[in-house]
Amino acid sequence: MAEARTGAAASLDGVRVHYTGRPPLGPLDLTIAPGEIVAMVGASGAGKSTVLRLLAGLEPPSAGTVHLTGGRTGFVFQSATLMPWADALANVALPLELAGMARAEARDRAAEALTAVALGDRLNARPRQLSGGMAMRVALARALVTEPDLLLLDEPFAALDSVTRRRLIEDLHRLWAARHPRPAIVFVTHDVEEAVYLADRVVVLDAATGRVAATRVSPGSLPRPSGWRADAGYRAAVEALAADLAEAMPSLSEVGR
Numbered sequence: 664m665a666e667a668r669t670g671a672a673a674s675l676d677g678v679r680v681h682y683t684g685r686p687p688l689g690p691l692d693l694t695i696a697p698g699e700i701v702a703m704v705g706a707s708g709a710g711k712s713t714v715l716r717l718l719a720g721l722e723p724p725s726a727g728t729v730h731l732t733g734g735r736t737g738f739v740f741q742s743a744t745l746m747p748w749a750d751a752l753a754n755v756a757l758p759l760e761l762a763g764m765a766r767a768e769a770r771d772r773a774a775e776a777l778t779a780v781a782l783g784d785r786l787n788a789r790p791r792q793l794s795g796g797m798a799m800r801v802a803l804a805r806a807l808v809t810e811p812d813l814l815l816l817d818e819p820f821a822a823l824d825s826v827t828r829r830r831l832i833e834d835l836h837r838l839w840a841a842r843h844p845r846p847a848i849v850f851v852t853h854d855v856e857e858a859v860y861l862a863d864r865v866v867v868l869d870a871a872t873g874r875v876a877a878t879r880v881s882p883g884s885l886p887r888p889s890g891w892r893a894d895a896g897y898r899a900a901v902e903a904l905a906a907d908l909a910e911a912m913p914s915l916s917e918v919g920r
Contacts, residue, residue: 671730672697672813672847673718678727680713680873688713688873690727693866695813698845700885702858704904705868705876706912711851713873715815718849734812737846739819743798745790751777752786755805762809776804779841780834796827800834807838816850820857832861836886855904859897860887865904869911876911879904 672695679689688710695701695718703711716722717729719738745754752773759769777783780800790798799819806814820828839845852858858865859881869876882896891897 670697671695672699672732672734674730675714675717675724676728676730678717678724678729680710680717680722681725686871687725689724691874693875695847695849697812697847699864700839700848700850700862702850702852702862702865703868704852704855704858704865704908705873706870709868709870709911710873711868712817714868715817715849715851718813719815732812735809737806737809737811737814739799739802739806739814739816741818741821743790743795743802745798745801747790750787750789751782751793751801751804754790754801755808758805758809772808773804776808777801779807779838780804795823796831799823799831803831803835803838810842811846814846814848816848818851818853821853828857832857833886835861840886855908856892856901859900859904860892867904867907867911870913877907879907 674694675691677689678691679687681687691710691714693714703714705711713722715738717724718731719736720729720731746757752770755773755776756766756769759772760766764772774783774786777786780803782797782800782804785793785797793801802819820831823831839848850858850861852861859879862881863885865879865881866875867877867879868874879900882900883891883894
Protein backbone atom coordinates (compact mmCIF):
# COMPACT_ATOMS: atom_id res chain seq x y z
CA MET A 664 0.00 0.00 0.00
CA ALA A 665 1.05 3.60 -0.61
CA GLU A 666 -0.44 7.01 -0.04
CA ALA A 667 -2.99 8.06 -2.63
CA ARG A 668 -2.08 10.57 -5.30
CA THR A 669 -2.61 14.18 -4.34
CA GLY A 670 -6.31 14.96 -4.69
CA ALA A 671 -7.38 11.30 -4.94
CA ALA A 672 -9.28 9.19 -2.42
CA ALA A 673 -7.68 6.01 -3.80
CA SER A 674 -5.99 4.76 -6.94
CA LEU A 675 -4.69 1.63 -8.63
CA ASP A 676 -1.57 2.08 -10.75
CA GLY A 677 -0.54 -0.71 -13.11
CA VAL A 678 -2.10 -3.30 -10.82
CA ARG A 679 -2.03 -6.96 -11.82
CA VAL A 680 -3.48 -9.93 -9.94
CA HIS A 681 -2.31 -13.44 -10.79
CA TYR A 682 -4.49 -16.50 -10.23
CA THR A 683 -3.67 -20.16 -10.74
CA GLY A 684 -5.24 -21.65 -13.83
CA ARG A 685 -6.42 -18.45 -15.49
CA PRO A 686 -4.93 -15.38 -17.17
CA PRO A 687 -3.93 -12.51 -14.85
CA LEU A 688 -6.18 -9.53 -14.30
CA GLY A 689 -4.79 -6.20 -15.40
CA PRO A 690 -2.81 -4.11 -15.70
CA LEU A 691 -5.48 -1.91 -14.15
CA ASP A 692 -5.33 1.86 -13.67
CA LEU A 693 -8.14 3.55 -11.74
CA THR A 694 -8.37 6.77 -9.74
CA ILE A 695 -11.22 7.61 -7.35
CA ALA A 696 -11.69 11.28 -6.48
CA PRO A 697 -12.78 12.37 -2.97
CA GLY A 698 -16.58 12.40 -2.74
CA GLU A 699 -16.97 10.70 -6.13
CA ILE A 700 -19.39 7.80 -6.69
CA VAL A 701 -17.98 5.29 -9.17
CA ALA A 702 -19.90 2.23 -10.36
CA MET A 703 -18.16 -0.81 -11.85
CA VAL A 704 -19.81 -3.20 -14.28
CA GLY A 705 -18.46 -6.21 -16.14
CA ALA A 706 -19.00 -9.90 -16.72
CA SER A 707 -18.63 -12.37 -13.86
CA GLY A 708 -14.93 -12.98 -13.38
CA ALA A 709 -13.87 -9.63 -14.83
CA GLY A 710 -12.38 -8.60 -11.49
CA LYS A 711 -14.98 -6.25 -10.00
CA SER A 712 -14.93 -7.78 -6.53
CA THR A 713 -11.15 -8.12 -6.75
CA VAL A 714 -10.88 -4.34 -7.24
CA LEU A 715 -12.90 -3.80 -4.06
CA ARG A 716 -10.71 -6.21 -2.10
CA LEU A 717 -7.60 -4.42 -3.36
CA LEU A 718 -9.02 -1.03 -2.31
CA ALA A 719 -9.99 -2.44 1.08
CA GLY A 720 -6.52 -3.88 1.65
CA LEU A 721 -7.96 -7.40 1.86
CA GLU A 722 -5.86 -8.67 -1.06
CA PRO A 723 -2.40 -7.55 -2.18
CA PRO A 724 -1.67 -6.96 -5.87
CA SER A 725 0.74 -9.29 -7.65
CA ALA A 726 2.25 -6.22 -9.33
CA GLY A 727 1.61 -2.49 -9.40
CA THR A 728 0.61 -0.20 -6.54
CA VAL A 729 -2.58 0.41 -4.57
CA HIS A 730 -2.66 4.00 -3.28
CA LEU A 731 -4.91 4.84 -0.32
CA THR A 732 -5.35 7.97 1.79
CA GLY A 733 -5.01 6.07 5.04
CA GLY A 734 -8.52 7.14 6.07
CA ARG A 735 -11.35 4.88 7.18
CA THR A 736 -12.85 2.39 4.74
CA GLY A 737 -16.34 0.84 4.95
CA PHE A 738 -17.35 -2.35 3.13
CA VAL A 739 -20.83 -3.71 2.36
CA PHE A 740 -20.87 -7.22 0.91
CA GLN A 741 -23.40 -9.02 -1.31
CA SER A 742 -25.13 -10.39 1.78
CA ALA A 743 -25.75 -8.42 4.96
CA THR A 744 -23.34 -10.66 7.00
CA LEU A 745 -24.98 -9.75 10.30
CA MET A 746 -24.35 -11.61 13.55
CA PRO A 747 -27.56 -13.70 13.86
CA TRP A 748 -27.46 -13.79 17.67
CA ALA A 749 -27.18 -10.00 18.05
CA ASP A 750 -29.76 -7.30 17.55
CA ALA A 751 -29.46 -4.50 14.98
CA LEU A 752 -28.01 -2.09 17.53
CA ALA A 753 -25.23 -4.47 18.54
CA ASN A 754 -24.43 -5.31 14.91
CA VAL A 755 -23.96 -1.65 14.01
CA ALA A 756 -22.05 -0.79 17.18
CA LEU A 757 -19.57 -3.65 16.66
CA PRO A 758 -16.93 -1.83 14.53
CA LEU A 759 -16.90 1.09 16.96
CA GLU A 760 -16.47 -1.17 19.97
CA LEU A 761 -13.72 -3.12 18.19
CA ALA A 762 -11.98 0.22 17.60
CA GLY A 763 -11.98 0.85 21.35
CA MET A 764 -14.98 3.16 21.73
CA ALA A 765 -16.84 2.89 25.03
CA ARG A 766 -19.92 0.67 24.72
CA ALA A 767 -22.42 3.37 25.70
CA GLU A 768 -21.06 5.85 23.15
CA ALA A 769 -20.87 3.15 20.45
CA ARG A 770 -24.50 2.21 21.08
CA ASP A 771 -25.57 5.86 20.88
CA ARG A 772 -23.74 6.28 17.57
CA ALA A 773 -25.25 3.02 16.28
CA ALA A 774 -28.75 4.17 17.19
CA GLU A 775 -28.19 7.39 15.24
CA ALA A 776 -26.94 5.43 12.23
CA LEU A 777 -29.94 3.10 12.30
CA THR A 778 -32.31 6.05 12.58
CA ALA A 779 -30.63 7.57 9.52
CA VAL A 780 -31.54 4.46 7.49
CA ALA A 781 -35.14 4.50 8.79
CA LEU A 782 -34.67 1.68 11.30
CA GLY A 783 -34.85 3.68 14.50
CA ASP A 784 -37.81 1.54 15.58
CA ARG A 785 -35.97 -1.77 14.98
CA LEU A 786 -32.94 -1.32 17.22
CA ASN A 787 -33.63 -4.53 19.15
CA ALA A 788 -34.64 -6.67 16.18
CA ARG A 789 -32.59 -9.78 15.39
CA PRO A 790 -31.59 -10.43 11.75
CA ARG A 791 -34.21 -13.19 11.44
CA GLN A 792 -36.86 -10.58 12.26
CA LEU A 793 -35.79 -8.30 9.42
CA SER A 794 -36.69 -8.37 5.74
CA GLY A 795 -33.89 -8.57 3.18
CA GLY A 796 -34.10 -4.83 2.59
CA MET A 797 -34.01 -4.08 6.32
CA ALA A 798 -31.01 -6.36 6.84
CA MET A 799 -29.15 -4.53 4.08
CA ARG A 800 -30.03 -1.19 5.70
CA VAL A 801 -28.43 -2.48 8.91
CA ALA A 802 -25.32 -3.49 6.94
CA LEU A 803 -25.22 -0.02 5.35
CA ALA A 804 -25.59 1.65 8.76
CA ARG A 805 -22.75 -0.51 10.10
CA ALA A 806 -20.49 0.58 7.24
CA LEU A 807 -21.39 4.25 7.63
CA VAL A 808 -21.26 4.47 11.43
CA THR A 809 -17.45 4.76 11.33
CA GLU A 810 -17.79 7.77 8.97
CA PRO A 811 -15.60 6.22 6.25
CA ASP A 812 -13.68 8.25 3.70
CA LEU A 813 -14.08 5.40 1.20
CA LEU A 814 -17.18 3.19 1.03
CA LEU A 815 -17.02 -0.04 -0.98
CA LEU A 816 -20.22 -1.86 -1.97
CA ASP A 817 -20.16 -5.28 -3.67
CA GLU A 818 -23.57 -5.78 -5.33
CA PRO A 819 -25.35 -5.12 -2.02
CA PHE A 820 -28.83 -4.88 -3.55
CA ALA A 821 -28.61 -7.75 -6.05
CA ALA A 822 -30.90 -10.13 -4.13
CA LEU A 823 -33.61 -7.53 -3.49
CA ASP A 824 -36.74 -6.71 -5.47
CA SER A 825 -36.64 -3.72 -7.80
CA VAL A 826 -38.75 -1.43 -5.58
CA THR A 827 -36.56 -2.07 -2.53
CA ARG A 828 -33.42 -1.59 -4.63
CA ARG A 829 -34.62 1.80 -5.80
CA ARG A 830 -35.43 2.89 -2.26
CA LEU A 831 -32.01 1.84 -1.01
CA ILE A 832 -30.26 3.72 -3.81
CA GLU A 833 -32.19 6.85 -2.85
CA ASP A 834 -31.17 6.24 0.78
CA LEU A 835 -27.54 5.86 -0.23
CA HIS A 836 -27.62 9.14 -2.15
CA ARG A 837 -29.28 10.89 0.79
CA LEU A 838 -26.75 9.60 3.32
CA TRP A 839 -23.84 10.40 1.01
CA ALA A 840 -25.08 13.95 0.40
CA ALA A 841 -25.55 14.56 4.14
CA ARG A 842 -21.90 13.83 4.97
CA HIS A 843 -19.35 16.66 4.99
CA PRO A 844 -16.97 15.90 3.46
CA ARG A 845 -18.76 13.34 1.33
CA PRO A 846 -17.18 9.87 1.17
CA ALA A 847 -15.91 8.39 -2.07
CA ILE A 848 -18.00 5.36 -3.07
CA VAL A 849 -17.14 2.43 -5.33
CA PHE A 850 -20.22 0.36 -6.15
CA VAL A 851 -20.16 -2.97 -8.02
CA THR A 852 -23.28 -3.97 -9.94
CA HIS A 853 -24.43 -5.99 -12.95
CA ASP A 854 -27.31 -3.60 -13.58
CA VAL A 855 -26.53 -0.83 -16.10
CA GLU A 856 -29.61 1.20 -15.11
CA GLU A 857 -28.58 1.06 -11.46
CA ALA A 858 -25.01 2.03 -12.37
CA VAL A 859 -25.98 5.12 -14.39
CA TYR A 860 -28.54 6.27 -11.83
CA LEU A 861 -26.27 5.77 -8.84
CA ALA A 862 -22.89 7.02 -10.01
CA ASP A 863 -21.05 10.08 -11.27
CA ARG A 864 -19.00 7.74 -13.46
CA VAL A 865 -19.26 4.12 -14.59
CA VAL A 866 -16.22 1.95 -15.31
CA VAL A 867 -16.58 -1.12 -17.55
CA LEU A 868 -14.11 -3.95 -16.94
CA ASP A 869 -13.12 -6.21 -19.80
CA ALA A 870 -14.20 -9.81 -19.21
CA ALA A 871 -10.97 -11.36 -20.47
CA THR A 872 -8.34 -9.08 -18.96
CA GLY A 873 -9.91 -7.14 -16.10
CA ARG A 874 -8.65 -3.93 -17.67
CA VAL A 875 -10.78 -0.81 -17.98
CA ALA A 876 -12.57 -1.28 -21.31
CA ALA A 877 -14.65 1.93 -21.19
CA THR A 878 -15.59 4.79 -18.87
CA ARG A 879 -18.87 6.69 -19.03
CA VAL A 880 -19.65 9.90 -17.14
CA SER A 881 -23.29 9.87 -16.09
CA PRO A 882 -25.35 12.93 -17.10
CA GLY A 883 -26.83 15.24 -14.50
CA SER A 884 -25.92 15.79 -10.86
CA LEU A 885 -26.29 13.74 -7.69
CA PRO A 886 -28.59 13.12 -5.90
CA ARG A 887 -31.05 12.59 -8.76
CA PRO A 888 -34.21 14.70 -9.04
CA SER A 889 -37.62 13.06 -8.87
CA GLY A 890 -38.61 11.31 -12.09
CA TRP A 891 -35.06 11.31 -13.49
CA ARG A 892 -35.35 7.70 -14.66
CA ALA A 893 -37.72 8.91 -17.39
CA ASP A 894 -35.26 11.57 -18.58
CA ALA A 895 -34.09 11.13 -22.17
CA GLY A 896 -30.47 11.76 -21.18
CA TYR A 897 -30.62 9.00 -18.60
CA ARG A 898 -32.14 6.52 -21.06
CA ALA A 899 -29.50 7.36 -23.68
CA ALA A 900 -26.71 6.92 -21.13
CA VAL A 901 -28.10 3.51 -20.13
CA GLU A 902 -28.17 2.34 -23.75
CA ALA A 903 -24.62 3.60 -24.38
CA LEU A 904 -23.34 1.82 -21.28
CA ALA A 905 -25.16 -1.38 -22.24
CA ALA A 906 -23.39 -1.29 -25.61
CA ASP A 907 -20.00 -0.79 -23.90
CA LEU A 908 -20.72 -3.70 -21.56
CA ALA A 909 -21.78 -5.99 -24.41
CA GLU A 910 -18.55 -5.22 -26.25
CA ALA A 911 -16.49 -6.01 -23.13
CA MET A 912 -18.21 -9.35 -22.48
CA PRO A 913 -17.26 -12.71 -24.03
CA SER A 914 -19.22 -13.93 -27.04
CA LEU A 915 -21.43 -17.00 -26.77
CA SER A 916 -18.84 -19.05 -28.65
CA GLU A 917 -16.18 -18.06 -26.12
CA VAL A 918 -18.49 -18.86 -23.17
CA GLY A 919 -19.01 -22.37 -24.54
CA ARG A 920 -15.31 -23.19 -24.74
